[in-house]
Amino acid sequence: MALKLADYKTDVHNDWCPGCGDFGIVNALQMALAEMGIERDKATIFSGIGCSGKTSHFINTYGVHTLHGRVLTFAQGGKLANPEMTVVAVGGDGDGLGIGAGHFVAAGRRNVDMTYIIFDNGVYGLTKGQASPTLKLGEQTKSLASPNTNYDVNPIGLAVASGFTFVARGYSYDVRHLKDLIIKAVKHKGLAFLDVLQPCPTYNDINTRDWYAGVDLAQESIERHSRIYKLEDTQFDPLVHYDDEVEVNEKLSQALIKSLEWGNKIPIGVFYQNELISPFTTRLKDQIPNYLENPPAKQKISENGLPITNVSKILDSLEV
Amino acid sequence: MGYQIFGKREFYSNIKGEHSYFTVRVSDQKIHSNVNDVTLMASFDAETIFRHFDEVSSDGGIIYDSELENVDTERVHTLDSTFKERLHKYLESKNKPFTIGGVLEIAKEKGVNLYPVSFKKILVNLAQEADNPKLRSLIRMYNVIGVSLSLGLIKMPSDSLFHSIDTIFSKKPQIAEINKQAANYSYNYASKFENFDHSLTGTTKEPHTILVQGHYGTSIGKMVSGCRFQSYYPITPASDESGYLESHQILEVQNNRPGSTAVIQTEDEISAMGMMIGAALTGTRSSTSTSGPGFALMTEAIGWAGINEVPIVITLYQRSGPSTGLPTRHGQDDLLFAVHAGAGDFPKIVYASGDIEESFYDTGRCFNYADVFQIPVIHMMDKFLSSSVVTCKRFDPNKITIDRGKLLDKVEGEYKRFAFTDDGISPRSRLGLDNGIFWNTGDESDEYGHISEDPVERIKMMDKRMSKLDLALERIPDEEQAVSFGAHEHTIVSWGSTKGPIIDALSMLKKEGIDIGFIQIKLIHPFPTDYVKSLLKDTKIIIDIEANHSGQLGKIFKQNVLKDINYSILKYSGRGMTSTEIYDSLKKIVENKADKREVLTHGA
Numbered sequence: 001m002a003l004k005l006a007d008y009k010t011d012v013h014n015d016w017c018p019g020c021g022d023f024g025i026v027n028a029l030q031m032a033l034a035e036m037g038i039e040r041d042k043a044t045i046f047s048g049i050g051c052s053g054k055t056s057h058f059i060n061t062y063g064v065h066t067l068h069g070r071v072l073t074f075a076q077g078g079k080l081a082n083p084e085m086t087v088v089a090v091g092g093d094g095d096g097l098g099i100g101a102g103h104f105v106a107a108g109r110r111n112v113d114m115t116y117i118i119f120d121n122g123v124y125g126l127t128k129g130q131a132s133p134t135l136k137l138g139e140q141t142k143s144l145a146s147p148n149t150n151y152d153v154n155p156i157g158l159a160v161a162s163g164f165t166f167v168a169r170g171y172s173y174d175v176r177h178l179k180d181l182i183i184k185a186v187k188h189k190g191l192a193f194l195d196v197l198q199p200c201p202t203y204n205d206i207n208t209r210d211w212y213a214g215v216d217l218a219q220e221s222i223e224r225h226s227r228i229y230k231l232e233d234t235q236f237d238p239l240v241h242y243d244d245e246v247e248v249n250e251k252l253s254q255a256l257i258k259s260l261e262w263g264n265k266i267p268i269g270v271f272y273q274n275e276l277i278s279p280f281t282t283r284l285k286d287q288i289p290n291y292l293e294n295p296p297a298k299q300k301i302s303e304n305g306l307p308i309t310n311v312s313k314i315l316d317s318l319e320v
Numbered sequence: 321m322g323y324q325i326f327g328k329r330e331f332y333s334n335i336k337g338e339h340s341y342f343t344v345r346v347s348d349q350k351i352h353s354n355v356n357d358v359t360l361m362a363s364f365d366a367e368t369i370f371r372h373f374d375e376v377s378s379d380g381g382i383i384y385d386s387e388l389e390n391v392d393t394e395r396v397h398t399l400d401s402t403f404k405e406r407l408h409k410y411l412e413s414k415n416k417p418f419t420i421g422g423v424l425e426i427a428k429e430k431g432v433n434l435y436p437v438s439f440k441k442i443l444v445n446l447a448q449e450a451d452n453p454k455l456r457s458l459i460r461m462y463n464v465i466g467v468s469l470s471l472g473l474i475k476m477p478s479d480s481l482f483h484s485i486d487t488i489f490s491k492k493p494q495i496a497e498i499n500k501q502a503a504n505y506s507y508n509y510a511s512k513f514e515n516f517d518h519s520l521t522g523t524t525k526e527p528h529t530i531l532v533q534g535h536y537g538t539s540i541g542k543m544v545s546g547c548r549f550q551s552y553y554p555i556t557p558a559s560d561e562s563g564y565l566e567s568h569q570i571l572e573v574q575n576n577r578p579g580s581t582a583v584i585q586t587e588d589e590i591s592a593m594g595m596m597i598g599a600a601l602t603g604t605r606s607s608t609s610t611s612g613p614g615f616a617l618m619t620e621a622i623g624w625a626g627i628n629e630v631p632i633v634i635t636l637y638q639r640s641g642p643s644t645g646l647p648t649r650h651g652q653d654d655l656l657f658a659v660h661a662g663a664g665d666f667p668k669i670v671y672a673s674g675d676i677e678e679s680f681y682d683t684g685r686c687f688n689y690a691d692v693f694q695i696p697v698i699h700m701m702d703k704f705l706s707s708s709v710v711t712c713k714r715f716d717p718n719k720i721t722i723d724r725g726k727l728l729d730k731v732e733g734e735y736k737r738f739a740f741t742d743d744g745i746s747p748r749s750r751l752g753l754d755n756g757i758f759w760n761t762g763d764e765s766d767e768y769g770h771i772s773e774d775p776v777e778r779i780k781m782m783d784k785r786m787s788k789l790d791l792a793l794e795r796i797p798d799e800e801q802a803v804s805f806g807a808h809e810h811t812i813v814s815w816g817s818t819k820g821p822i823i824d825a826l827s828m829l830k831k832e833g834i835d836i837g838f839i840q841i842k843l844i845h846p847f848p849t850d851y852v853k854s855l856l857k858d859t860k861i862i863i864d865i866e867a868n869h870s871g872q873l874g875k876i877f878k879q880n881v882l883k884d885i886n887y888s889i890l891k892y893s894g895r896g897m898t899s900t901e902i903y904d905s906l907k908k909i910v911e912n913k914a915d916k917r918e919v920l921t922h923g924a
Contacts, residue, residue, distance in 0.1 A: 012770050040757060041752065041754055041757050044752070049762070056761075057759055057761070057770050060757070062751050062752070063758075063759040063769075064751075064760045065759070065761035066594065067762055070590060070594045070621065073590065073593070076594075077551065077584075077595030077597065078599065080595070080598075081582070081598070084752065085602075085752045102587055103587060103590075105587075284582060290578060290580070291580060293577075294577055294579065295582075296606075297599075297602035297604045297750065297751075299579045299580075303574075305722055310571075310572040310573065311715075314543075314568065315540070318536070320529055320530065
């Protein structure tokens, strides 16, 4: 029986603030899972800590709500042990780019075949609105005592520099577009990163829904009705077409330059995609030829309570 | 040759240049430790002589490079000023110059036989004989020269020497040939030395004896126990285990396709821990291996594994702390830390192995405890064990059992990961299993694994999890909890790698008619209070032996058994205990001459 969107929802009470951008992301994720027809018990949502961390409880698949900043570590371990599973990791920008920044970079280098979505709102919501890594220098959101003293990290730029092979940005109030991006990300063979702009209606009074909608930009908003525009509507081609240094460098650098665009025009869509770099599972397969057919989670290790691993050759070599 | 050996590596935290040495004790009996006295010292450089000349026993010998006789302490840049000051004071008191000649004179006066050999001349002569001028400057050959001189001196048949060289250089026959020439020459050179009363000419071979390094027990144990995922971050002395697992990552499996261990080097220990937990949630037996500083980074996640009832095994190869401490030296400093690691109240098991052979079987137990009780298990090992090279009985994989507890292969009907059950253990699904969907969270949760802050449910969940500690004590057999080597009026309680030197010290005392008991506690947490109490019912004097400053097991013992420790024998110099020094302290205790706190100091 085909699964419906409703099948991917749990009846867990959602305690996000009214109007929270997180709702759009969860909806998009559920829609994407339903559209791809991924069996509920063949997918795991791993989540970090914070408002976004609760995501895994709202989705009716396996759900692992991990530790602050560590979601990628749990998710990679799960995927490497059971590579048949669809794995999506989610977390806030403080989680992934602050406390978890080291794991973010290391995950990029590994390129494990899974998807990582950052709920990017510029504040630490659940702890009452402190500045998070993507808040711009000098900006003062509602609960800050003084303007932010740190420069902001560029999630797209960092992902591209770290080796993520699919790098995209979505907007939480454009749910259909986001759903399509999630599908692309999940289908991508390698580590996909989605930076999702997500207004926090309670603590971020700068990058609000109205701000993204461009209501303060009288003239331009008449033309576009939004600060946000879609890369796919332009000539921008994010795909690395062939394995050549010039081609790769061009696509990497155009992604970085594009990611710096902010202010009155904010691009969403795919910034970079490279399927020519081997996913980590393939690299493991080079060392362990039957790794994908007989991955750690599927291996038989005992019979009638006794081990079946034969180490006699090793022990023979140690005999004196 | 049939001998039993106990060898130990000591080295600085550096890549090369600093002083490293290897002590090996050889016996025709089973031995478990080193002793203080060195019978034969083969030195290649001046530093070894400066640091170790006083360890050689009065009927022993020192083989040394005669070119070094005039070298003074200032010429050896790797001698630190603290050591030099101490040595100079000593030499001054003996009226000797600060030279190799000076220290060797002291040794000679003690009765030590000196065997000067010009290593340089050996190479020159060898080059002439072999008509190979390249040999003249092959300083790398000093190793094989030193070893061969020693074996010549102790009259060990030379065929085993040549066989070893062939094995080491099996892929480089030409190099093997050169080494054999050098070995043969040096061996014959040494056989002309006189006055050395010790010889090793061979003994009856004990069948099924293996020669193992410290990490072989846990690594081969992991393979046999079905550990198929190991994540780790490099740290001394734990990473040898991961390296060994990786170099044997493809595994032969009976009547089945090959298996494998995915060994993943992570960006830090936090990630090693997260990955291991992620893998364990798929039903894979998963582990990591680390040392104190790395373990410190793992403590947040161990709480997560605790509240989510995830079976994981952390092999903790302790070294000397605090902080980076003595990074390549021994210590049992992390027992209390392991027992208390993590925020909040949650159950875990801390289990300690006493020697390498034991660690093989204990690895199997640790995975069973983890699976059966759905609990994190910390397997305590240490630097003493990891840098030992010993002979022991061939590991018997058939003595390891695999009990996966309530791990499910299929799920029917409604599933609740944290369902309340009579024994507190819930049937465990795994990520990806049909119909087995569950949720995990580091927050308190309901039976499905969804966040719950309900006060009544909270109490039930805490009680469910914590009850596993009692269950573990109930279900883990006594002989796995603690091992009694007899209890007497004086009885030692100890844990971990002190076992070997204690056993050897006790047999030395026994020869003198002194009986001292020894209870090796293996299950440290939860503490087997009842069993330990029953073992000690006739003991009057309790002696705690540990390689740390504060007597950590002693504290746990007091807290649980409600009895005082009468004497502590402690060592925290970073060097392993020898049976000699334990013997000395025990003897003082029996003779009522000991301090309450005996601190051991042997070792350079």
